[in-house]
Amino acid sequence: MYHAWASYGSIAALVGYMALYGVGSPIPWMITAELFNTKFRSAAVTVAVFTAWTFAFIISTAYLPFQQLVGVAFSYLPFIIISCISIVFIIYFCSEIRFRGQSISIMQPFRTVPSDLALNEGRRLLPPENFEDDEEENPQQNHENYQAILP
16 A cells, blocks of 8 residues: 655655754764864874774664664664764763853863873863963963863
């Protein structure tokens, strides 16, 4: 039995997917550029692009066998889980999201972490407590004023 609404719904879903993918697909490249210092940015973008295309290939080749194995109802569950983890990551690690509505002086110390401390054994770095006094004492951001914390 043929339902005309099903064909229109499929076309609308496809157009919606293409529109949302077009808006969201550049986000990993933008986030990678924001997260890393200039010294490490090109390597990080290279890893991000390689990872994105590798997973796109894996998903493209493995989705149909996975759908036949678990059924249509559960075939999107891994995508939902990964999307939720990504949202938590973005909210927790992207300073623009954490400090929305705050002054740029609060965000600036997170962008000017000294490059030798940028990859401090996987630890996040906290800015100094008093921003104004630190800028007057040493405009080069004194290394001792940063305290490492575990994520």
